[in-house]
Amino acid sequence: MSEIELPSKPSEKKSAHGIFDDLLKNTVIFQNKEVLRPNYTPDNLPHRDKQIQSLASILVPAIRGDTPSNILIYGKTGTGKTAVVKFVGQELEDKSASHGIACYVLYVNCEIVDTQYRLLATLAKHIGKEVPMTGWPTDQVFEEFKKTVDKEKRVVIIIMDEIDKLVRKGDDVLYNLSRINGDLENARISLIGISNDLKFTEFLDPRVKSSLGEEEIIFPPYDANQIHDILEQRAGLAFKSNMLDETVIRLCAAFAAQEHGDARRALDLLRVSGEIAERSKSPVVEEKHVRVAQEKIENDRVVEVVRTLPTQSKLILLSVLLLSKIRNNNVSTGEAYTIYKQMCHDIGSDILTQRRITDLISELDMLGIINAMVVSKGRYGRTKEISLSVPMSDTKGVLMEDYRLKPLENYQPDPLIIQSRLM
DNA sequence: CCTCCACCGGAACGTGAGGAGT
DNA sequence: ACTCCTCACGTTCCGGTGGAGG
Numbered sequence: 373m374s375e376i377e378l379p380s381k382p383s384e385k386k387s388a389h390g391i392f393d394d395l396l397k398n399t400v401i402f403q404n405k406e407v408l409r410p411n412y413t414p415d416n417l418p419h420r421d422k423q424i425q426s427l428a429s430i431l432v433p434a435i436r437g438d439t440p441s442n443i444l445i446y447g448k449t450g451t452g453k454t455a456v457v458k459f460v461g462q463e464l465e466d467k468s469a470s471h472g473i474a475c476y477v478l479y480v481n482c483e484i485v486d487t488q489y490r491l492l493a494t495l496a497k498h499i500g501k502e503v504p505m506t507g508w509p510t511d512q513v514f515e516e517f518k519k520t521v522d523k524e525k526r527v528v529i530i531i532m533d534e535i536d537k538l539v540r541k542g543d544d545v546l547y548n549l550s551r552i553n554g555d556l557e558n559a560r561i562s563l564i565g566i567s568n569d570l571k572f573t574e575f576l577d578p579r580v581k582s583s584l585g586e587e588e589i590i591f592p593p594y595d596a597n598q599i600h601d602i603l604e605q606r607a608g609l610a611f612k613s614n615m616l617d618e619t620v621i622r623l624c625a626a627f628a629a630q631e632h633g634d635a636r637r638a639l640d641l642l643r644v645s646g647e648i649a650e651r652s653k654s655p656v657v658e659e660k661h662v663r664v665a666q667e668k669i670e671n672d673r674v675v676e677v678v679r680t681l682p683t684q685s686k687l688i689l690l691s692v693l694l695l696s697k698i699r700n701n702n703v704s705t706g707e708a709y710t711i712y713k714q715m716c717h718d719i720g721s722d723i724l725t726q727r728r729i730t731d732l733i734s735e736l737d738m739l740g741i742i743n744a745m746v747v748s749k750g751r752y753g754r755t756k757e758i759s760l761s762v763p764m765s766d767t768k769g770v771l772m773e774d775y776r777l778k779p780l781e782n783y784q785p786d787p788l789i790i791q792s793r794l795m
Numbered sequence: 796c797c798t799c800c801a802c803c804g805g806a807a808c809g810t811g812a813g814g815a816g817t
Numbered sequence: 818a819c820t821c822c823t824c825a826c827g828t829t830c831c832g833g834t835g836g837a838g839g
Binding site: 727731734752755 | 798799801802
């Protein structure tokens with residue numbers, strides 16, 4: 373609502389003048405905030421026993437020095453895929469070490485390492501072979517990688533997180549990697565792919581698909597109770613004791629469960645709630661802080677979405693915004709389009725056809741920035757009624773950050789155009 | 796019951812950017 | 818350097834439609 377400040381990064385070091393000292397004293401709520409960050413791997417994963425179990429049973433041959441099957445793991449964001457895989461991977465490395473077997477688990481996030489070349493280069497680096505980040509032909513990097521792994525007798529398990537991001541740019545690497553064992557004397561390689569897109573294998577070469585998906589594990593979304601348990605467990609580590617109001621966790625869980633059971637979201641919410649409580653110098657985290665946090669997270673999301681919209685979409689959004697300002701909500705496509713055309717003309721931008729605009733409006737609708745509903749006004753035709761579903765002034769502010777829209781800062785829709793029809 | 800408004804939304808096609816292959 | 822292909826983005830064309838008003 374009102375006083376939402378920017379999150380100030382808590383500084384670790386004490387300054388000579390003590391300007392931070394006072395602020396540091398305020399960190400009475402958190403004990404270890406890191407526990408709430410998405411990349412933290414807890415050593416206890418509630419409600420994932422089944423997945424841990426099946427993953428472990430597929431990987432157990434590695435400890436005997438055999439090659440485990442390749443695995444594909446599916447599940448939406450925040451269902452614990454990465455945490456489970458990292459957790460089991462760690463256990464596996466430890467266990468095999470104590471059995472005197474060389475077993476390595478390599479983790480690669482394909483969203484960051486997003487080309488075939490970089491994937492291979494990263495893998496090579498992991499096993500101790502430096503490869504220039506650019507310059508070599510891709511197949512040479514592959515050969516180099518192969519040679520290096522094969523120097524030792526060992527089992528290498530390659531985890532590829534967000535593998536769908538990589539597949540979009542070709543599946544050759546996967547094809548090569550999945551057949552690499554045929555060429556290796558000593559080492560064995562098995563692959564684990566993690567995807568949050570259930571249908572991504574449709575784009576895969578059938579051969580890759582069958583070899584990569586020898587085993588499949590699915591991570592269903594958490595329900596509200598399960599999220600509640602997870603939060604409870606993490607909160608115990610993250611906060612000092614008795615810092616949470618009774619209802620806080622329950623509320624966080626409820627909000628996150630609405631968002632298709634995303635635990636990451638829930639943890640974020642809890643963390644932001646804590647930060648807000650801390651900044652408002654509240655002794656405990658209360659329900660109201662969660663509500664403010666929820667609003668802030670949602671607001672951040674909208675700001676980000678609006679900011680990155682293409683110019684044309686911004687123009688339409690602006691036109692809807694201005695119209696709904698002067699009349700009390702309820703804008704029709706035709707009106708929005710007329711204003712849009714004028715504004716385009718004013719700033720010398722191209723004017724798209726109305727057909728295209730309907731699509732853009734639908735897109736904005738999907739993004740949850742506006743609300744569009746087809747209604748029939750009988751004799752007066754059939755149209756989409758559009759209303760804003762985000763705060764007006766904030767949105768305008770974000771739109772005006774775009775220099776191309778700047779000239780429209782004080783634009784007033786021509787009243788002549790708007791004098792159309794009652795209701 | 797029919798008409799006819801004002802737009803919806805599907806289909807097919809055009810265009811230019813960017814990648815892969817050669 | 819060249820073609821070929823794919824993809825995102827737009828356009829043109831057009832049949833379709835819920836319901837107020839006649």
